[in-house]
Amino acid sequence: VVIFIVVFATMFYSIYAHRKSKGHVAAQFHENTTVEIIWTVIPFIILVLMAWPATRTVLAMKDTSAADLTVKITGSQWKWNYDYLNDGFGYFSELSTPYAQIENREKKNEHYLLEVDRPLVVPVNKKIRLLITSSDVIHAWYLPSAGVQQDAIPGFVRDDWMKFEKTGTYRGQCAKICGKEHGYMPIVVEVKSEPEYAAWVADQKKKVAVAGGEVDKTWDIKDLTARGEKVYAANCAACHQANGKGLPPAFPPLDSSKVATGPKLAHISTVLNGVTRDGKPTAMVAWKGTLSDVDIAAVVTYERNSWSNHTGDAIQPSEVASAKVAAK
Amino acid sequence: MSTNPTGAAPYYFVPKPSYWPITGSFALLLMGFGAACWFNAYAAGPWLVLAGFCVLLTMMFGWFGRVIDESEHRMYNAKVDLSFRWGMSWFIFSEVMFFAAFFGALFYVRNMSVPDLGGLDQKLLWPNFTPAWPTNGPYLKDVFTPMEAIGIPLLNTIILVTSGGTLTVAHHALKAGHRGALKAWLLATIVLGFTFLFLQAYEYTNAYSALNLKLSTGVYGSTFFMLTGFHGFHVTIGALMLSVMLARILRGHFDASHHFAFEAAAWYWHFVDVVWLLLFILVYWM
Amino acid sequence: MSSIPHDHAAGHEHAHEHHPGGIMRWITTTNHKDIGTLYLWFSFIMFIAGGIMALAIRAELFEPGLQLVEPEFFNQLNTVHGLIMIFGAIMPAAVGFANWQVPMMIGAPDMAFGRLNNWSFWLLPFAGVLLLGSFLSPGGAPSAGWTLYPPLSVQTGMGMDMTIFAVHIMGASSIMGSINIITTILNMRAPGMTLMKMPLFVWTWLITAYLLIAVMPVLAGAVTMLLTDRHFGTSFFNAAGGGDPVLFQHVFWFFGHPEVYIMILPSFGIVSTVIPAFSRKPLFGYASMVYATASIAILSFLVWAHHMFTVGMPAAGQLFFMYATMLIAVPTGVKVFNWLATMWKGSMTFETPMLFSIGFIFLFTMGGFTGLVLSIVPVDISLHDTYYVVAHFHYVLVAGSLFAFFAGIYYWLPKWCGRMYDETLGKWHFWLSFIFFNITFFPMHFLGLAGMPRRVPDYATQFTDWNAVASIGAFGFGLSQLLLLVAVLKAIHSGPQAPARPWEGADTLEWTLPSPAPYHTFETPPAVK
Ligand code: HEA
Ligand code: HEA
Ligand code: CUA
Ligand SMILES: [Cu+2]
Secondary structure, eight states: OHHHHHHHHHHHHHHHHHHHTTTOOOOOOOOOHHHHHHHHHHHHHHHHHHHHHHHHHHHHHTOOOSOSEEEEEEEETTEEEEEETTTTEEEEEOBOSOHHHHTTSSOOOTTTTSOBSSOEEEETTOOEEEEEEESSSOEEEEEGGGTEEEEEOBTOOEEEEEOOSSOEEEEEEEOSOOSTTGGGOEEEEEEEOHHHHHHHHHHHHHHHHHHHHHHHSOOOHHHHHHHHHHHIIIIIHHHHOTTSOOBTTTBOOOTTOHHHHSOHHHHHHHHHHOOEETTEEOSSOOOTTTSOHHHHHHHHHHHHTSTTOOOOOOOOHHHHHHHHHHHO | OOOOTTOOOOSSOOOOOOSHHHHHHHHHHHHHHHHHHHHTTOTHHHHHHHHHHHHHHHHHHHHHHHHHHHHHTTOOOHHHHHHHHHHHHHHHHHHHHHHHHHHHHHHHIIIIIHHHHTSSGGGGTOTTOOOOSSOOTTTOOOOOOOOOSTTHHHHHHHHHHHHHHHHHHHHHHHHHTOHHHHHHHHHHHHHHHHHHHHHHHHHHHHIIIIIOOOTTSHHHHHHHHHHHHHHHHHHHHHHHHHHHHHHHHHTTOOOSSOOHHHHHHHHHHHHHHHHHHHHIIIIIIO | OOOOOHHHHHTTOOTTOOOOOHHHHHHHOOOHHHHHHHHHHHHHHHHHHHHHHHHHHHHHTTSSSOOSSOHHHHHHHHHHHHHIIIIIIIHHHHHHHHHHHHHHHHTOSSOSOHHHHHHHHHHHHHHHHHHHHGGGSTTOSOOSTTTTOTTHHHHSOHHHHHHHHHHHHHHHHHHHHHHHHHHHHHHOOOTTOOGGGSOHHHHHHHHHHHHHHHHHHHHHHHHHHHHHHHHSOOOTTOGGGTOOHHHHHHHHHHHHHHHHHHHHHHHHHHHHHHHHHHHTSOOTTHHHHHHHHHHHHHHGGGOGGGGOGGGOOOHHHHHHHHHHHHHTHHHHHHHHHHHHHHHTTOOOOOOHHHHHHHHHHHHHHHHHHHHHHHHSHHHHHHHTTBHHHHHHHHHHIIIIIIHHHHHHHHHHHHHHHSBOOOHHHHHHHHHHHHHHHHHHHHHHHHHHHTTOBSSOSSOOGGGHHHHHHHHHHHHHHHHHHHHHHHHHHHHHHHOOBOOSOOSTTOOSGGGGSOSSOOSSOOSSOOOOO
C-alpha cells in the first residue's frame, strides 16, 4: 500500500508539473532508450517486491491441515446450512431481519440484513476447517473480518480454514450472485470461549435426540399442517408460491396438481427424491437431505390440504421413513 | 469511386450500397428470437426459425450472387483479391478459436473436473464415484457404451484425408487448365464429403439406439456430440461450398489465375479436415 | 458522432453513381464514414440506455431497504447494464472510431469489405433489440450478472436464451468487423506507409481486432454450451454429469480478460494520438508503445483466472495467474510513462480533447493500481465480488475507455462534420464529468474495503453514507453527459467552419483532407514519405 501511494504521488506530481509547461516551445525529443529501460525495470522490481509477501500468504492460506474442528457449509437459495461433521448435528441459518424493515415500514435494526436466526458457533483460538459446497447455484461464503471468501460450488466441495483470536460476533454475506435474494443471505459467526462452546455443543446434541422422539409419535393433522405451512413458506414458496399456483411454465402449480391430490406415496417420493428429467435433476431437487422426516411429512400434509386440495390425508413421519427405505 | 463503368482500372473496389446485409440481420433476429421461443415451448418458435432461415437463404443467394457477378465481371483487382485472402484466413482463425473452446472444455473435464469429482474432498458428496474416462458423471445411472475409434470413425478419417487429396489434385488441374480433370476430382471430393456425413449420421443413430450414448449422457456425451456435431455442421457447409464451386465451374467460371473462391473453399475444407484429425485422436482414440 | 447532412454529401457524388437517399442511404451504405457515424450514434443510444439502468441501480441503492425495484428486477437491470455498456456502448464506439479513422489515417479509399462492414453494423441494432427485448419476455431479462455464470443462468427463463442469441449475433458482428479492420490495415495502406509508420491508433486497433477474432468465438462457444446445458441435457457445467460450473468461468474469462483490453486498447490509441497533438511534440517512444501494446495483448491470454481466485483453485494456479497479471502492469506502465514524456517539455494547450486525455491518464492509472491490488491473491480474496471491484472497473472503463472516446469525439469532430464544437461547453463537460465521476466511483472503494458485496439491491446500514454519495454523483455524472449531446448537436448545426487542420500539432493523414472529409477520400493513394 505504501508503494501504491508513492507511485501515485509521483504520478500526480508529474501531471501537475507538466501543466505549467504551458507556452513552452516544444522540445522535439521522442526517443530515449535509457529512460525507457529504467521505467520498464523499476515497475518490475516493485512488482517483485509485492509478489513476494503475497506468495507466502497464499501458501499459508492454502494449508488446511491440522484442523481442530470441521464444519461443512452448504449454500442453498437463500440460506446456509452448517453441518458439524465431528458432532453429528447441523442446522440452517437464515436471515432474521423482518420484512417490514426491508420494505421500510419499520425502523431498521443495528444489524439490518446482517442478522440470522441461528449463527454458526465456533470456539475461539481453534483452527476450523470449512468444507464449502452448494446444493443449487454458486454462492460464496464471505466473512471479510476473517479474510475468508470461498465460492460454494454445487457438486464440488472446496475447503478453507479460519481461526479467531477473540470471542464475539463476526458478520458477512453471500458474495456470489445467486438469484433474487442474493442480498439477503447473511453469514453470522459467533465465536465462543471453549467451555461455552462445549456447553453449546452438548445442548445441540440433546435437541437432536428430542427430534428423534418426534419421529415416532403419531401426529395430529392440525399440527402437521401448521408445521407444514412454515416448512412450505421457508422452502417451497420460492418456486411454487405461497398461493400454490407456482410460476408456470418454470414452476408447476401444486394447487390441484395431480401429484398433490393423487396417491400419497408418489407425492412423498417426489418431495423426497426430487424430480429428474432425462436422468438429470431439475430445479425440483431432492429434499431428503435438507428436510427432516417430520418436516417432509408436515409439508406434504399441508400441500394435500391447502388451497383447493382437500384430500384429508395426514402423513406421518413414519410413512416418510418407510418411503425412504422403499426407494433404496 | 471505384466501380468505374468506363473501364479505367480502379484502385480499389468499393461495392455499391446494398440491402442484403440488413436482410441478413433481420433473418438472424428472426432465427434468434424464434429459437428462444422454440426452446421455451412456444408454438410460434419453429415457424419463426423457418421464416428466418428462408430470409437468410434469400440473402445468401442474393449477396453471394452479387459477389460472383462482380467477380466474373473482373471488378476485383489483385489488391481486392489479397483482401479476400486475408479475410478468409482470419475467418478460419476465428473458427479455430471456436473449436478451441470446445476442445478446451474436453481437456478440462478430462484432466480437471472428472478426476476432481473422484477426489478425496468430494467423497462427502459422491462417495461411490471412481473417476475414469469415458464417464457420465457421478450421478447419472444409465449405462452406455463409448465410441470406438476403429470402425466407422477410422473409415471416416480415411475418407476425409482422401478428400483433402482429391481436392488438391482438382486445384492443380484448375491451375493447369484441365477443366475435365478439375470437374472429376472436385466431384469426387464432394462425394467423399457427403459419404462422410452419411456415415456420421449413421454413427449417431447407432449411438442413440445401440450404445445408449446420447447428448445427455453426462460430459462424455456432451463433449462427444458437441465436438463431432459442430464438426459435422462445418463439413456440411464445406461440402455445400464445394458444390457451389462445382456448379460455378460447370458454368465456366474460374480460370488458372482467377479462382480465389475455389481456393477459399479449399482452405476451409482443409481446415475441417485438420479439425477431424484432432477429433479422431482426442475424442475417439485417446 | 456527427452525420454529414445528406445533401452536402450528395454534392460529392460522381456523375454515374446512384445512391439511395434518406433512411435507405443509412441502411444500405457501404461507406466507411457513414458506417462509422452509425456505429457512434448507436453506441451513444446504448450508452444512454445502459446509463438509465445504472441510474435506476443507483437510485435503489441510495438508501438501505427496498424502494423502487424488486430484487429480481434489480438483478436484471444490473446484468443488462453490464452487457449493454460493454457490447452496446464501448465496443461499437471503438469500431465507430476505427471505421472513420483507420482508412483516413492509412490513406485507404475505404474499408476492405464495404458490404460486410455494413452488415457488421446492422447486426448490432437487431442484437440490441433481442437483448433489450428480453425485458418483455416471460420471466424478464437475464439476471445472473453480465458474466452469466451457471447454474444460476441455467435456472432462469426465456430472457437468457434471447441474451445468448444476442451475444452470438454481436459476436458475429465483432468478428466480421475485426476481419475487415485487420484486412484494411494489412492490405490497404498507402504506398510508403510501413507498419512502423502507422499512427498508433491504427496499431492499437490492429491488435484489438486480432484479440477480438481470437476471443469472440470462445465466448460464442461458452454461451453455446450454456444453451445446450439449458435445453438439450448436456452436462458441461453440471457436476452430476461429470462437468463443472467452474468450466464456464474458465471459458468465459478466457474471453473476458482479453475483452477488457479490447475495450481499453483503442482508447490507448486515441490518447496516443491526442497527447502529441496538443503537446506539439511527436509521441515519445513510438516503437516501445507498439511493443507494449503487443505485450499487453499476449499477456492478456494468460491472466484470465484472476477473476476466479475464490473458486478454490490450487495454490500453484493462483500464483501463476497472480504473477502473470502483475506483469501486465509493466507494459501498461511503459505506456503511461511514454505519455508523460510526450508532454514533458512540450508546448501544451488544454483544449477539451487534451483535458479528457489527461483525465484519462490520471484516472486510468488509478484504476490500474486498484487492478493491481486486486491481482494480489490474498487481497482479492477479501475484495472479490465487493464494490472495490466495481470501483476498479468503472475507473478503467468509464474514466478509461469512455473518457478517451470523449477525447476522440472532440478531437475528430471538426474533421467529421466540418464544424468546431463549442470549447466552453466541452470544458464544462470535462470538468463536470471528471468531478462527478469521482464522486460516484471513488466512495465505492471504501464500500468494498468495508465488505459490501456487489450485485445486491439492499445493504446493511453501515454502508449508507457512501452509497448516498455515489448515487448523487451518478445522477450528476449522467446529467453531465447531456452536455456532450448538446455540444455535438450544436457543432453539427451551428458550429463555426473548421479548417482542414484545426489542431496545430496534429500530423496524421486525415488532417491533409478538407474538413469535413469528403464522402470518398484517398481514391488515389497519397504518397507517404
Ligand atoms: C478496460 C477494462 C479493464 C482494464 C484495462 C483492466 C486492467 C486491469 N485489471 Fe481489471 N477488471 C475489469 C476491467 C479492466 N481491468 C473488469 C470489467 C473487471 C470485473 C469483471 C466482473 O467481474 O464483472 C475487472 C476485474 C479485475 C480483477 C478481478 C477482481 C475480482 O473480481 O476479484 C482483477 C484481479 O486481478 C483485475 C486486475 C486488473 C489489472 C492488474 C489490470 C492492469 O491491466 C492494470 C495495469 C495498469 C497499471 C498498473 C497502471 C499504470 C502503470 C504504471 C504507472 C506503472 C507503474 C506501476 C507499478 C508497477 C505498480 N481486474
Ligand atoms: C463500459 C462499461 C460501463 C459504463 C460506462 C458504466 C457506467 C456506469 N455504471 Fe456500471 N457496470 C459495468 C460497466 C459499465 N458501467 C459492468 C460491466 C458492471 C457489472 C455488471 C454485473 O455485475 O454483472 C457494472 C455494474 C455497475 C454497478 C454495480 C451494481 C451491482 O453490483 O449491484 C453500479 C452501481 O453503482 C454501476 C453504476 C454505473 C454508473 C452510475 C455509470 C455511469 O457512468 C452511467 C452514466 C450515464 C448515464 C446516466 C446516461 C447518460 C445520459 C443521460 C442521463 C441523458 C438523459 C437521457 C436522455 C436524453 C434520454 N455499474
Ligand atoms: Cu447466495 Cu449469493
Ligand atoms: Cu481481468
